[in-house]
Amino acid sequence: MAKKSDSSHVSPNATRRGAHTSYRKKAPPPQNGHASSDLRSAPASSSAFILREDGTIEADEDTQAGDQTRPTAPSPPHLVYRNEARGIWLYHGNSLELLDAIANKYPDGRFEMIFADPPYFLSNGGITCHAGRMVKVDKGDWDKSRGPELNHEFNMEWLRRCQRVLKPNGSIWVSGTHHVIFSIGYAMQQLSFKILNDIAWEKPNPPPNLSCRYFTHSTETILWAAKNEKSRHTFNYQIMREANGGKQMKTVWEMAAPRNGEKAFGKHPTQKPVALVERCLLASTNEGDLVLDPFLGNGTTVVACASLSRRCVGVELESNYVEIAAKRVEAVSREPSDLFALPAPR
Ligand SMILES: C[S@@+](CC[C@H](N)C(=O)[O-])C[C@H]1O[C@@H](n2cnc3c(N)ncnc32)[C@H](O)[C@@H]1O
Numbered sequence: 001m002a003k004k005s006d007s008s009h010v011s012p013n014a015t016r017r018g019a020h021t022s023y024r025k026k027a028p029p030p031q032n033g034h035a036s037s038d039l040r041s042a043p044a045s046s047s048a049f050i051l052r053e054d055g056t057i058e059a060d061e062d063t064q065a066g067d068q069t070r071p072t073a074p075s076p077p078h079l080v081y082r083n084e085a086r087g088i089w090l091y092h093g094n095s096l097e098l099l100d101a102i103a104n105k106y107p108d109g110r111f112e113m114i115f116a117d118p119p120y121f122l123s124n125g126g127i128t129c130h131a132g133r134m135v136k137v138d139k140g141d142w143d144k145s146r147g148p149e150l151n152h153e154f155n156m157e158w159l160r161r162c163q164r165v166l167k168p169n170g171s172i173w174v175s176g177t178h179h180v181i182f183s184i185g186y187a188m189q190q191l192s193f194k195i196l197n198d199i200a201w202e203k204p205n206p207p208p209n210l211s212c213r214y215f216t217h218s219t220e221t222i223l224w225a226a227k228n229e230k231s232r233h234t235f236n237y238q239i240m241r242e243a244n245g246g247k248q249m250k251t252v253w254e255m256a257a258p259r260n261g262e263k264a265f266g267k268h269p270t271q272k273p274v275a276l277v278e279r280c281l282l283a284s285t286n287e288g289d290l291v292l293d294p295f296l297g298n299g300t301t302v303v304a305c306a307s308l309s310r311r312c313v314g315v316e317l318e319s320n321y322v323e324i325a326a327k328r329v330e331a332v333s334r335e336p337s338d339l340f341a342l343p344a345p346r
Pocket of ligand 1: 094120270
């Protein structure tokens with residue numbers, strides 16, 4: 001159990017136990033290339049895990065914690081870092097399990113905003129250019145495709161759960177390349193999210209295309225959607241307009257890849273720039289709002305939240321990444337956000 005203090009470091013129990021993009025209560029594979037009707041109509045499964053007041057999670061009596069047949073992240077997810085002064089909770093485990101536990105405790109929703117950067121399903125033997133060298137695309141087991149139907153089923157499952165834990169006026173941002181983003185968009189339509197914008201994040205210095213048989217990939221898409229058609233989502237129009245020199249901000253955002261300093265505690269193969277997540281936060285949340293990142297990676301979302309005074313819950317399958325995330329957020333927490341600000345009350 002995590003210590004009761006304002007700020008706890010990563011628990012030594014958070015050992016690396018491998019990565020599986022797995023989830024419990026797997027639905028049967030879809031028929032004929034379409035998502036099964038079961039998936040469309042079924043409510044997200046009820047959780048066998050109980051979220052306690054202190055943020056830790058326990059398994060109910062009927063649930064055997066952990067799947068002993070293969071290496072997985074801890075089950076139920078393990079609270080490995082918390083900073084109550086900043087409002088930050090980081091879990092090591094499977095986001096689907098955490099989302100079920102949160103939805104059980106907060107059936108009317110808990111988060112104002114979600115930033116999700118899910119597996120892209122692109123690590124399947126292709127080649128790319130890294131630091132001037134030709135290398136195989138292998139970002140990790142979590143990024144391997146299981147075929148379009150199962151990939152889509154996974155996207156339906158985590159998006160359904162995200163929709164349940166959003167507050168009625170909450171919104172979600174999801175980033176991805178063409179390998180995953182069409183499935184995400186389709187799943188959002190199936191689940192009756194209200195799609196608000198599709199942002200093209202343009203990278204000014206993309207790696208060259210070595211095969212010379214395609215254009216150089218230089219954009220990623222970020223879909224922004226409200227919980228449903230009835231949602232009155234937050235959009236800080238004036239802040240975005242001012243950030244754009246007094247003109248309406250467009251849906252093409254040019255931003256560089258993460259700077260070296262953002263990788264000071266360790267690298268993640270698909271790490272996002274802090275500036276990108278900060279813009280999403282500034283556009284769609286207010287100070288003190290609670291944000292969720294179900295695929296935390298190296299913790300870019302939690303770093304952006306800490307620097308903009310938003311609260312954040314993050315969950316990550318791989319222990320080494322969640323440890324880096326905790327170190328990054330500790331470093332931000334030590335930086336005074338305002339020269340003359342008082343220390344946070346203890
Ligand atoms: C695209 S990366 C996110 C990178 C992150 N935005 C950053 O800037 O560092 C996706 C992450 O999701 C994690 N992941 C995959 N499946 C997961 C699951 N079911 N639950 C929690 N994390 C998962 C992977 O280990 C990987 O680190």
